[in-house]
Amino acid sequence: MPNTFGATPQIDKFLDWRYGLFVHWNPSSVIGHEISWSRENDKPEQPHKPRAHTVSPRTCIPAELYDSLYRYFDASHWDARDFVAKAKAWGFRYIYLTTKHHDGFCNFDTDLTDYKVTSSSCPAGRDLTREYVDACRELDMGLGIYYSQPDWHHPDYRTENHDRYIQYLHAQIEELCTRYGKIDVWWFDGLTANEKGDNHVTGLATPAAYHEEPNPGLWDAEALLKKMRAWQPDMVINDRCVLQADFYTPEQRVGGFDPENPWESSMTIGGQWAYSFDEVVKSSDEMIGHVVDAACGGGNFVLNVGPDRHGLIPPEQERVLNQIAAWMDAYGHTIYGTRGGPYPRWRWGGATHDGNTIYVHVRRWPELQDRLTLPLGGARPQSVTLLTGEGLTYEVEGDLIHLDLGLQNDNALDNIVEMKLDKLPVLQ
Known part of the structure; x- marks a missing residue:
């Protein structure tokens, strides 16, 4: 894939993994509504899309209420080592944890905001990202970081003071890249189209709601990616910082047949990314089919789960994961380490x-x-x-x-x- 910033040779290792786990988890799990998107606010990325079309009115949470949910986010049953050990037993070769989603809440001990999991106002009171990365390294699990550039909580984001937000963005990414040891994969989520004009969710031309032209300057992307290559030279980076990097990312669908260019599909196990009180999960047969189709097409497949506010995976999700694991135990050798x-x-x-x-x-x-x-x-x-x-x-x-x-x-x-x-x- 064309790449101004030098594609890391670790892309082959990344493609060998084939099957990954996404973990969308933050204070939105307190109320069981969708992460970030249920926060009722004007979203700069969708200027022509009314809020009622973004999420159901039933799930729109006033911003001041949404922003207080971290005061009830306790992670009391979260044991990172136990979770990573389960993920290995489920057949996953790498994991992504949401360190910051679009709502701006930080699951790591940043110096730059008190809207974070280590705040004295948050009952979790500990660095969940630190626990996660330590567990991944101890158990030899591929370590992925999810970080959203959009931040609907930050007062300078997409305002006349956006330059100050860019400084904040770069400084937080430096914290993650320099304080948490070696990171295998980085997953940006910029919401805007990439430099080819593709929308990640559909893989098609960007719809009217995402009307903006690709704009690397929104994140000072060229400078940012060069710094990240210096901080983490072996880290694989996705294409959602507008500029192409190491792999592209179809979302909620399996990509096409493209064995020449690295790609990774991500999909929810149920109806939304974060924890839901009334989740209806997809069948294990459907998910196994997606794993197979992705590998045959030349890509990886990442399945998303959403723990509750205590850090527990819902039992209906565990049931599906166990069923997929049984199939991967028997036939995973036809998926792992292969090419399409x-x-x-x-x-x-x-x-x-x-x-x-x-x-x-x-x-x-x-x-x-x-x-x-x-x-x-x-x-x-x-x-x-x-x-x-x-x-x-x-x-x-x-x-x-x-x-x-x-x-x-x-x-x-x-x-x-x-x-x-x-x-x-x-x-x-």
């Missing part, structure tokens, strides 16, 4: 590969004669095995391989065929 392709993702599914071994993920087995035909691209099969059951037969015909599986043997979630070849196919 060589077969493009198609209606039937897609493929990952590790060296000369291809894992064909047939999500929807073709109904025509129960046969899937693939080009070999000059390669010859050494072995062909169905990992998810029995009943597979195959036939090589010239430069084609025909995979046959009777309907009675079809695994409705994912039929995984392991093909060991003498070389990787070269496809036209």
Whole structure:
């Protein structure tokens, strides 16, 4: 990916991880409404989008009430080491923690504001980011930091004094980059379009509500990214600081087939990013399908959870995570450490590969004669095995391989065929 700032070689390690965990957690969990977006205020990023269209009127919280929620945010049951250990058992290879979301509350011990978790007014009273990074390092978990450039709480943000806000922004990022040791991945969330004019949520042209032209000057992005490269030379950085960096980030959808450019999709396990009292979670089958589709497309997949104000993951979310973990225990080797392709993702599914071994993920087995035909691209099969059951037969015909599986043997979630070849196919 074109990059003025020198893409870190650690991008390969990042892509090997394939499956990550997002943790959206801050005082919004006290009332169970969406993080930041439920704060009723004029949002500069959406000047033509009425507040009632931003979130449901039922969930709009007056700003003065929202900004007082940190006084009830206790994190009393949060044990970072136990949480990270669970994340490893669930199959995640890296984690992001929200150190600051758009509402401006800081989950770390910043010197620059008292609107933070270590404030004497916040019952949590301790540096949750410090506990998190220490646990990740102890348990060899990939360590990601989420930090929002927008700050609807800061008095200078997007005002005539925005230059003062830029100083605040850069100083906070310096605190995180220089006080918390080595960071593996940094996740910006600037809300505006990137320099190509893409909107991250849809991956399409930016809608009217986000009407602003890409503006790196809004964050003094060029200077900021150069400083971050100096502070953390091995840190992978996403593209949400307007300028392209190491990877791009489709949100609430799985990206397309793009094995040449690093990308990562993120998605909520339920209906919102933060904790909800009445969350309806998505099924484990749906989430496993997204993990597979992302890997086949050449990208990572990050699943988001929202702890409650005490730091506990809701049991309905844990249930889904445990079910996904069981599948990853059995078939994670077809996801971790692989790359997308060589077969493009198609209606039937897609493929990952590790060296000369291809894992064909047939999500929807073709109904025509129960046969899937693939080009070999000059390669010859050494072995062909169905990992998810029995009943597979195959036939090589010239430069084609025909995979046959009777309907009675079809695994409705994912039929995984392991093909060991003498070389990787070269496809036209």
